Amino acid sequence: MANAQGFALLGQSAPDFALRSFGGTNVRLSEDRGDVVVLTFWGSQCDVCRRQLDMLDRSFTTYRSAGLHMYGVSVDDDAAHARQFVAAHPLGFVMLEDPAKDVARLYQIDNLPTTVLIDRGGIVRHVYRDFGPRDEALYLSQLRELLNE
Amino acid sequence: MQMKNKILAMVVGMACSCAAFAAPPPQSSAPSSAPTSAAAAAAAAKAKAIGAQVEAALAGADSGAPASPPAPGSPAVAGAPAGAAPAGSPVTATAPPGAADTRSLDEDTQQLKKDVVDLNRDLFVLEEELLFPANTQVAVYVSMDVGEFFALDSITLKIDNKEVTNYLYTPREVDALLKGGVQRLYLGNLKVGNHELVAFFSGKGPDNRDYRRGASLKFDKSIGAKYLELKIEDRQRKMQPEFEIKDWE
Numbered sequence: 001m002a003n004a005q006g007f008a009l010l011g012q013s014a015p016d017f018a019l020r021s022f023g024g025t026n027v028r029l030s031e032d033r034g035d036v037v038v039l040t041f042w043g044s045q046c047d048v049c050r051r052q053l054d055m056l057d058r059s060f061t062t063y064r065s066a067g068l069h070m071y072g073v074s075v076d077d078d079a080a081h082a083r084q085f086v087a088a089h090p091l092g093f094v095m096l097e098d099p100a101k102d103v104a105r106l107y108q109i110d111n112l113p114t115t116v117l118i119d120r121g122g123i124v125r126h127v128y129r130d131f132g133p134r135d136e137a138l139y140l141s142q143l144r145e146l147l148n149e
Numbered sequence: 150m151q152m153k154n155k156i157l158a159m160v161v162g163m164a165c166s167c168a169a170f171a172a173p174p175p176q177s178s179a180p181s182s183a184p185t186s187a188a189a190a191a192a193a194a195k196a197k198a199i200g201a202q203v204e205a206a207l208a209g210a211d212s213g214a215p216a217s218p219p220a221p222g223s224p225a226v227a228g229a230p231a232g233a234a235p236a237g238s239p240v241t242a243t244a245p246p247g248a249a250d251t252r253s254l255d256e257d258t259q260q261l262k263k264d265v266v267d268l269n270r271d272l273f274v275l276e277e278e279l280l281f282p283a284n285t286q287v288a289v290y291v292s293m294d295v296g297e298f299f300a301l302d303s304i305t306l307k308i309d310n311k312e313v314t315n316y317l318y319t320p321r322e323v324d325a326l327l328k329g330g331v332q333r334l335y336l337g338n339l340k341v342g343n344h345e346l347v348a349f350f351s352g353k354g355p356d357n358r359d360y361r362r363g364a365s366l367k368f369d370k371s372i373g374a375k376y377l378e379l380k381i382e383d384r385q386r387k388m389q390p391e392f393e394i395k396d397w398e
Contacts, residue, residue, distance in 0.1 A: 018317040026302065026317040 007127040008108060014039075014118045015106045019073065019096040022086045027071060027096060030122070035067040036146045037118040041109045044076050044085035049113040052131040056115070057091045059140060064092075066147045067120070071096050075104045075112070115139070119146050285338040286374040289346070293326040295383040299360060299390035301326070302352035304379065306335055309344055313337060334379070339370045348379050350392055366394035 009015075014037070018028040029037065040056055042049035053072060060070045070093035076082035079099050086095050098104055107116060117126040126142050128135065289306060301323050305315045314335045318326075326332060347365040354360025368375065376397040384391040 018319065020317060026319045028317070028319045028322070031319060031321055 009124045010127060012124055014122050014124050017103045017106060019098055019103060022083060022095045022097060027094060032069045033122050034120055035069050036120060038070040039073060039116040041073045041075055041104055041112060041114045043112050044081045046112045048131050052113045053091060055136050057093065059143060060093045063143065063147060068147060073098050073103055075101055117142060117146060120149060281336055281338060283374050284372055287337055287339045287370065288333060288376050289335040290378045291332045291334045292378060293381040296327045298355050298383050298388060299381060300353040301381065304334060305349040307347040341370055341372060343367060343369055346377060346394060348394065354390065355388060362392050364392040364394050366396065368396050
């Protein structure tokens with residue numbers, strides 16, 4: 001999970017968006033201002049994404065009561081594949097559909113999985129592109145930092 | 150220090166954007182642009198003044214001196230260097246020597262913050278006036294009443310067959326509308342003449358079924374701002390929601 005230092009949005013205000021969740025409700029990012037938000041962009045055909053989603057789910061279960069919101073944004077071309085994936089892998093956090101990839105473009109996603117950590121002030125603080133076996137510790141320490149701010 | 154840098158960056162940024170606003174518009178012959186340009190110039194001057202103030206405050210903070218000259222008789226400028234009490238004088242429980250400086254700096258910072266907020270407000274008003282002049286402005290609002298037969302999910306708005314907005318509503322936004330809130334869904338510009346507004350409402354209708362309805366209105370845009378309202382109401386007699394577009398003259 002290499003921290004993307006050169007990522008253009010680092011230190012910038014996270015672009016606002018509204019997306020429909022697979023559960024049917026709509027989510028607007030700006031409504032979570034004041035809490036830490038983790039956005040992860042995934043695809044149903046991406047094996048690494050599955051492992052990362054499981055890891056993120058564990059952290060969400062642990063820290064949700066500390067003011068953590070987490071959203072998985074599907075960038076699948078075929079919405080049916082994404083729905084199948086969500087049905088087969090029930091996770092604790094909300095999964096969102098981005099069929100037109102507007103939000104993925106907004107966040108300049110060029111690799112899957114990409115995870116964006118947004119602080120309580122709505123600023124993009126960390127961006128991770130890719131996910132390796134030793135990256136969980138780094139992610140957790142940076143997440144804890146943000147939650148403690 | 151970091152906070153001050155942020156304030157400075159913000160003020161400098163505003164000064165830049167203000168200067169951009171202050172630049173004469175391409176069609177400066179329009180009569181409505183004259184007062185706006187004057188306001189822009191005033192806002193630009195204000196932004197520059199605040200920027201200079203912030204820089205002075207920062208320079209003062211860096212050198213350890215107060216940002217602005219303290220008032221005469223202030224304990225901060227008693228003549229002696231801070232912390233140097235005369236020999237043999239009794240030690241009293243007075244404020245620490247640097248406290249007055251810090252207080253003065255805090256007051257300056259608060260004043261600067263207030264100025265930045267005021268400037269931001271002025272710039273916002275100015276931006277609206279420039280981007281959406283009253284002569285061409287058209288604004289579309291949404292209101293909702295009761296909502297027993299319809300749970301709003303999204304509204305798509307078309308003006309003259311061109312999609313201008315597609316808005317997804319979160320449960321919190323729907324709650325706010327049901328509590329009497331009115332949302333400005335769209336703000337744009339239109340030429341004088343006849344236009345058509347079409348709104349598509351989607352959500353859950355009676356018995357929790359998917360529900361999609363449209364409403365349209367042909368309206369005449371004259372000189373002056375045009376205000377339109379999309380009203381979602383329950384029709385108790387028909388047990389159905391009703392969608393209406395109201396033209397506020």
